[in-house]
Each structure stands twice: as C-alpha cells, then as structure tokens.
Amino acid sequence: MLHLRLIIPADRTDEVVRLIENTVGTTHLVVVPGAARNPVGDVVMCDVAREAGDELIGALRELGLDKTGSIAVENIDLSLSKRADKAEKEAPGEGADAVLWEHLADATHEESTLSITYVAFLTLATMIAACGVVLDNAILIVGAMAVGPEFGPLAGLSTAIVQRHPRLALRSLIALLVGFAVAMAVTVGFTVFMDTLGYFTEAKLEADRPNTAFVYAPDAFSFIVAVLAGIAGTLSLTSAKSGALVGVAISVTTVPAAANAAVALAYGDTKQTIGSTNQLLLNLAGIILAATLTLILQKYLWSRQRAATRAAR
Known part of the structure; x- marks a missing residue:
C-alpha cells in the first residue's frame, strides 16, 4: 500500500476527493480543511493499493496539483486493516508488478x-x-x-x-x-x-x-x-x-x-x-x-x- 498526503487549494478539494473516491483501490480517506499553511489549502490523505497508485498520481498531476499544491507519496510497510485488504483485492493486477513511473x-x-x-x-x-x-x-x-x-x-x-x-x-x-x-x-x-x-x-x-x-x-x-x-x-x-x-x-x-x-x-x-x-x-x-x-x-x-x-x- 501507498500513503498519499495532498495539499489542495480549498476550491479544488471536492474535485480531488471525488477522484479519490472513484479510484478503485483507495481507502482511509481523510480530509482536514484549512490545515495547510504553506501552501495554504486543505490537507487530504488516503491509502491506495500500489497497483492503483500510478493511475491516481497521474490523474492528480493532470489536475495540476503538483503545481498548485503538493503530492507526497510514502510506502506503507505495515497496514492492519480489512479495508486496506479489500482495496488491494479490488485493485487490478499485483502490487509487485506495478510500476510507479513518477x-x-x-x-x-x-x-x-x-x-x-x-x-x-x-x-x-x-x-x-x-x-x-x-x-x-x-x-x-x-x-x-x-x-x-x-x-x-x-x-x-x-x-x-x-x-x-x-x-x-x-x-x-x-x-x-x-x-x-x-x-x-x-x-x-x-x-x-x-x-x-x-x-x-x-x-x-x-x-x-x-x-x-x-x-x-x-x-x-x-x-x-x-x-x-x-x-x-x-x-x-x-x-x-x-x-x-x-x-x-x-x-x-x-x-x-x-x-x-x-x-x-x-x-x-x-x-x-x-x-x-x-x-x-x-x-x-x-x-x-x-x-x-x-x-x-x-x-x-x-x-x-x-x-x-x-x-x-
């Protein structure tokens, strides 16, 4: 699993949240309005199966989030969660075969x-x-x-x-x-x-x-x-x-x-x-x-x- 931490301009948060919710293989979505100070915006965090990570990161970049906000990605070494297990099963392919091009x-x-x-x-x-x-x-x-x-x-x-x-x-x-x-x-x-x-x-x-x-x-x-x-x-x-x-x-x-x-x-x-x-x-x-x-x-x-x-x- 991958952990994404996003800083998003407040007027784009709903759009990004919908994108995450519609991406197969995501879970543990957290939205913290107004938490970011530099740059100013909302903080959105989620976990995503590795095999779905490249598609989600690519979509976030298409929204220009890497220019107007921030996209940080971390590997999760251990995740004890049935929701995480479910997300990995729903995501297509195998995590070991996934390529994160970015x-x-x-x-x-x-x-x-x-x-x-x-x-x-x-x-x-x-x-x-x-x-x-x-x-x-x-x-x-x-x-x-x-x-x-x-x-x-x-x-x-x-x-x-x-x-x-x-x-x-x-x-x-x-x-x-x-x-x-x-x-x-x-x-x-x-x-x-x-x-x-x-x-x-x-x-x-x-x-x-x-x-x-x-x-x-x-x-x-x-x-x-x-x-x-x-x-x-x-x-x-x-x-x-x-x-x-x-x-x-x-x-x-x-x-x-x-x-x-x-x-x-x-x-x-x-x-x-x-x-x-x-x-x-x-x-x-x-x-x-x-x-x-x-x-x-x-x-x-x-x-x-x-x-x-x-x-x-």
Missing part, C-alpha cells in the same frame, strides 16, 4: 546526479578493484562491485529514453562519463603510488590471474550477463525490491574492468587497457539496452492493463 523518474533523477559522494564511491570502488586485479583476489573484486554506484545513472539513462526526458538522459550520461573518467584517472595515480611503495608491480599485472583475467577478456558471456543483470536491476527498481540490486551490483564487471584498464594504462600495457575498456563498454551497453527494453515492455503491459480496467468499469 517515483521511478524521481528516484533515478536523484541516483544519477553527479555529486561528490557519487564520484567518491565510484573512485573508491575502482581503487579496491585495482587491488583485486593486481593481487588476483576475487573477494576484493566482489567487494568493489558492491560498492560501485554506477547502476543509478545507467537506470536513469534507460528511464530517460523510455519517458523521453532529455535532461535526465544528459544528467545520467554526464554522471557516467565524468564518474568513470575521474575514478580511472585517480586509480592511475593510485597505481603509481602503490608501485612506488612496492605493493603493485608490473610483474603481478602480467602474471597469470585465473581469478580476475576475465575483466580484460570480453566475450559473448560478458554481454549476456550484462543483459540479464540489466533486466534484474530494472525489475528491482520498478517493483521496489531494492535488495536485488546487491545481486546485480556483484554480477557485472563494470568497475573491475575500469580498474584493470587504469592499472594497465599506468604500466603501459596497451593490450589489457583496450581489452578492459571493451569489457567496460560492452557491459554498460548491455545493461542500458536490457533496462530500456524491460521498461518499454513494462510500460506497454501496464498501459494495456489500465485500458482493460477502464473498459471493465
């Missing part, structure tokens, strides 16, 4: 912003991965994958393509390009520093590395895994099952490939630099393609379900 756009917008924190996490992940590739330590590689925040802008770019948000697409692309460029540049310097201390050596990089050699040897499986991870990551975002993102993070070799490219570049190993760069680009392309196609399919299926629901009323 929430998705807002979430990916935040995750795809180029910030100091984002760059720091990506840089740290790349440096950890650099230690992993030099030491041929798979545990460090997995740890670096989990730390890397790059799925945010990847999801943002896919969402922007489907929803036709050019600003979000540009923001996500900048976050990806600048983030990886800074992370790899810092990792080159980190490699030189570690080489000076004697912890990194070219001999270790060139030695047989059975646990981490895959990061600079792209093949068909690299693209297949990236596609599967892109689908899983997108589903985890749209269904609010964010725990699955951890699995996605440790299944794709974006950060390790970037790290190996940076270390190889520091030592002048052109072959590994090119191979790692190809691995990185192949994985990024696979995730973006899969995520975009997944969102397109979800949007199509959801629009058909909404059309069927309206026709049945």
Whole structure:
C-alpha cells in the first residue's frame, strides 16, 4: 500500500476527493480543511493499493496539483486493516508488478546526479578493484562491485529514453562519463603510488590471474550477463525490491574492468587497457539496452492493463 498526503487549494478539494473516491483501490480517506499553511489549502490523505497508485498520481498531476499544491507519496510497510485488504483485492493486477513511473523518474533523477559522494564511491570502488586485479583476489573484486554506484545513472539513462526526458538522459550520461573518467584517472595515480611503495608491480599485472583475467577478456558471456543483470536491476527498481540490486551490483564487471584498464594504462600495457575498456563498454551497453527494453515492455503491459480496467468499469 501507498500513503498519499495532498495539499489542495480549498476550491479544488471536492474535485480531488471525488477522484479519490472513484479510484478503485483507495481507502482511509481523510480530509482536514484549512490545515495547510504553506501552501495554504486543505490537507487530504488516503491509502491506495500500489497497483492503483500510478493511475491516481497521474490523474492528480493532470489536475495540476503538483503545481498548485503538493503530492507526497510514502510506502506503507505495515497496514492492519480489512479495508486496506479489500482495496488491494479490488485493485487490478499485483502490487509487485506495478510500476510507479513518477517515483521511478524521481528516484533515478536523484541516483544519477553527479555529486561528490557519487564520484567518491565510484573512485573508491575502482581503487579496491585495482587491488583485486593486481593481487588476483576475487573477494576484493566482489567487494568493489558492491560498492560501485554506477547502476543509478545507467537506470536513469534507460528511464530517460523510455519517458523521453532529455535532461535526465544528459544528467545520467554526464554522471557516467565524468564518474568513470575521474575514478580511472585517480586509480592511475593510485597505481603509481602503490608501485612506488612496492605493493603493485608490473610483474603481478602480467602474471597469470585465473581469478580476475576475465575483466580484460570480453566475450559473448560478458554481454549476456550484462543483459540479464540489466533486466534484474530494472525489475528491482520498478517493483521496489531494492535488495536485488546487491545481486546485480556483484554480477557485472563494470568497475573491475575500469580498474584493470587504469592499472594497465599506468604500466603501459596497451593490450589489457583496450581489452578492459571493451569489457567496460560492452557491459554498460548491455545493461542500458536490457533496462530500456524491460521498461518499454513494462510500460506497454501496464498501459494495456489500465485500458482493460477502464473498459471493465
């Protein structure tokens, strides 16, 4: 269930209340006249089944409530109510399959912003991965994958393509390009520093590395895994099952490939630099393609379900 808190101009309250009452899957409607001070208006609260949330939020935006008032949406972790159970049963579809497009756009917008924190996490992940590739330590590689925040802008770019948000697409692309460029540049310097201390050596990089050699040897499986991870990551975002993102993070070799490219570049190993760069680009392309196609399919299926629901009323 979702909880909506609305601030509404007093002359629009009756219209909004009728809309909520006529939306299948809503319950626990509360109207508090004159309670809002900034902006001035009435406060209306209600609970709505997740599968009916996108339609209701879209209708509220069509009324211009996001401009004249406010629309706040929260997830309800626990709701002990027979009315809530009834609302969920009446709403078409399953809550786990519902896509809240406004929430998705807002979430990916935040995750795809180029910030100091984002760059720091990506840089740290790349440096950890650099230690992993030099030491041929798979545990460090997995740890670096989990730390890397790059799925945010990847999801943002896919969402922007489907929803036709050019600003979000540009923001996500900048976050990806600048983030990886800074992370790899810092990792080159980190490699030189570690080489000076004697912890990194070219001999270790060139030695047989059975646990981490895959990061600079792209093949068909690299693209297949990236596609599967892109689908899983997108589903985890749209269904609010964010725990699955951890699995996605440790299944794709974006950060390790970037790290190996940076270390190889520091030592002048052109072959590994090119191979790692190809691995990185192949994985990024696979995730973006899969995520975009997944969102397109979800949007199509959801629009058909909404059309069927309206026709049945």
